Amino acid sequence: MATMNAPAPRPFSSLLHAQRVWDTELPDFDPATAPPAPLTLFHAWFADAVAAGQPEPHAMTLATADADGLPDVRTLLLHGADERGFHFASHATSAKGHQLADRPYAALGFYWPSLGRQVRVRGPVTRCTPAESHADLHARSTGALAAALTGAQSGVVESVAALHRAADAAWERAQAEPDAEAPTWTRYVVEPAEAEFFQGDARRRHIRLRYRRTVAGTAPDAASGSQTGPQAGGWTRELLWP
Template sequence: MNEADTGSAAAFQSLLRSQRVWDVELPAFDPAAAPEEPTALFHAWFADAAAAGQSEPHTMQLATVDEDGLPDVRTLMLHGAAAGVWEFASHAGSAKGRQLAARPKAALHFYWAAQGRQVRVRGTVTTAPPAAASADLHARSTGALASALVGRQSELLNSLDELADASTAAWERAQREPDAEAPSWTLYELAAEEVEFFQGDARRRHVRLRYRRERGDGWVRGLLWP
């Protein structure tokens, strides 16, 4: 490492160490009062995050595994959560779409720093019927439709000019034809097998409550060491 690199690495390290976590007033979480199934608690925590001013609480990370067993992760929007099923949407031909087609297991991750809360969801992914994907897409903004119409997600792009041309054409079409279909746009449903709620604590006595699906429709709840 040369001197400039060493200086820059030291500055980075110093900046890194100066960052704080659990530095805001954090809510208490009583796991004994938690509901019997996880979606109700997710809804309550989501509402709390939005009310606490957490920016973009509806964004999350989706983790999948590729054909070589190498994990992959990216940010997506949450499209719904009900009865133990979390929904998101993307292109079937994207990297994640191909990974999910080959190995339909995935994990979702939410971190709501405003309240020191993390939610992890693991389970099996299926695709919703095309009509459901279409209805979900057409209930969203023109920008969402234009973005879906561009397609070719995760393919190699030759230039930003090529993207600008495709995007302009897609925006024009989305405005002209608000019911236009984006054939590869897919609504995915992750049926949770495990959901973990983590409440951060300034003294590091973090509370972790895990729900595991039992055979049938029930859930077993248990605490985890932090």
């Protein structure tokens, strides 16, 4: 009887070079129709990503720098986007928490491949009040509370068994005490100084629209063709070469 052999795995380079990007139907983006402030466009693009079935559209990369200026990056969930900025939450005692204490600036990146869209945000980071951090924690699932109660984020754990013990204990506590405190859990806000919207294009005519916060009356608005000054709300828009 013939034996069924599993196919030999393809070499990494062959797999890598077989991948494609921007070869689906992508939306048009006319920057001349973009709203004056980036928050409105972010909300619209987020709704588009949800409607397009983009998995986990609220997952974003958060870049920070350590005390020596060395960069670091990880994935987080967006907890809100409003006039104050882009909100996320984590432990103040984690690696990112220490980095933000040393250098309270960050960059965020969203990528929604279903639409060929990327959004980047940069700016200073502030901590929300303890009451807001508490509310953030308790507005979410038992699993999220348990994860926060496990604590020690970014510390070294001696074994998987130790991780399981701590996680199981945290789950039990989260179920028994839904109001339990996780004192280091902190909600942060990135206040955008810049926000860039990238619309991919199959022919590589990608559109990049950057908003920069300005003092009123200081800069023309290249994206709208206006020669008369900045947009309402203190934002200047510029098109960037892709």
